[in-house]
Amino acid sequence: MKESCRIETLKPDEVGTVVSIVKNSFEPLYLIPSIYRGDGIAHFIAAELQNPYSMYRYFVLYEGDVLAGYAEYKIFENTSTAFLNIIAVNTQYKNQGIGKKLFLYTKNLFEKQGFGAIALDVYESNTIALNWYYGFGFIKTDTTPFYEVNPEKIADPDGSICLQNYPQYRVVQEQYGFYFLDMNVGGESFRIGTIGNDAIVRGSYSDRLSRGLPHIRISLQLDKVYFIGKEIHPDFVFIDRINRMELKINYDNKKSGEQGII
Numbered sequence: 001m002k003e004s005c006r007i008e009t010l011k012p013d014e015v016g017t018v019v020s021i022v023k024n025s026f027e028p029l030y031l032i033p034s035i036y037r038g039d040g041i042a043h044f045i046a047a048e049l050q051n052p053y054s055m056y057r058y059f060v061l062y063e064g065d066v067l068a069g070y071a072e073y074k075i076f077e078n079t080s081t082a083f084l085n086i087i088a089v090n091t092q093y094k095n096q097g098i099g100k101k102l103f104l105y106t107k108n109l110f111e112k113q114g115f116g117a118i119a120l121d122v123y124e125s126n127t128i129a130l131n132w133y134y135g136f137g138f139i140k141t142d143t144t145p146f147y148e149v150n151p152e153k154i155a156d157p158d159g160s161i162c163l164q165n166y167p168q169y170r171v172v173q174e175q176y177g178f179y180f181l182d183m184n185v186g187g188e189s190f191r192i193g194t195i196g197n198d199a200i201v202r203g204s205y206s207d208r209l210s211r212g213l214p215h216i217r218i219s220l221q222l223d224k225v226y227f228i229g230k231e232i233h234p235d236f237v238f239i240d241r242i243n244r245m246e247l248k249i250n251y252d253n254k255k256s257g258e259q260g261i262i
């Protein structure tokens with residue numbers, strides 16, 4: 001690593017800079033299901049930095065005086081996995097080895113801490129990032145389609161709609177720009193993510209939900225609805241595929257039964 005380059009953990013006065021790096025560095029499509037799109041993400045990260053038991057790990061890379069790279073991980077001790085939520089390099093500094101230094105530094109750190117794997121999600125069409133990850137030895141473990149949901153017409157909801165967490169939704173959505181809606185449609189329970197004005201449905205899209213969603217969308221003034229999951233439905237318009245990738249780390253230690261310190 002060059003003398004001019006240093007990697008540190010994120011400090012509160014750097015949060016605005018890293019959020020703008022992420023917003024400018026990514027294609028907007030790749031941020032659709034990301035909380036970095038919400039207006040309140042800087043408040044969320046600032047609050048998380050005060051969490052003494054946080055699952056998040058934030059890193060910044062400085063090239064001289066310039067904050068040029070940023071990475072956010074979420075750690076899952078139950079699966080010994082560090083999940084790379086975001087890695088982004090300031091657009092003017094891309095393709096100069098900065099992402100690589102930042103990734104290898106964090107990989108070594110998690111390795112030393114005894115983690116067994118790094119995992120991440122990357123869009124199939126983000127070929128620069130996809131090939132970049134293959135270069136580090138990541139392998140694809142799963143792939144899930146990503147759709148926009150366009151209901152052709154509003155049907156009667158199948159049973160009554162109950163929204164169970166509206167007061168919390170209003171406050172958190174206003175503060176952080178994302179949250180979720182816990183609802184019940186005709187006796188079936190659903191949790192729907194919200195980012196900005198859009199709704200993100202994950203995993204399952206039942207007929208009940210498909211009939212209730214257009215009503216919910218209008219009543220709550222939601223804009224677009226997206227679905228990430230393996231089901232198919234006539235309302236879905238394909239956007240891309242999201243690949244889950246994994247890199248085993250600390251493999252030799254794990255084989256010999258040695259436990260790392262987390």
Ligand SMILES: CC(C)(COP(=O)(O)OP(=O)(O)OC[C@H]1O[C@@H](n2cnc3c(N)ncnc32)[C@H](O)[C@@H]1OP(=O)(O)O)[C@@H](O)C(=O)NCCC(=O)NCCS
Pocket residue numbers: 025026027085086087088089090093094095096097098099100101121122126128129132
């Ligand atoms: C993906 C990303 C983090 C890589 O960081 P980077 O600092 O630009 O990449 P590096 O300089 O470390 O890249 C090294 C390799 O990637 C390849 N690469 C990087 N940018 C490239 C580009 N624009 N076009 C083609 N190849 C590219 C190079 O071939 C290079 O390989 P080499 O070392 O064998 O020459 C960065 O491009 C980025 O911020 N992208 C937008 C956000 C994103 O998509 N993040 C990942 C998804 S979560």
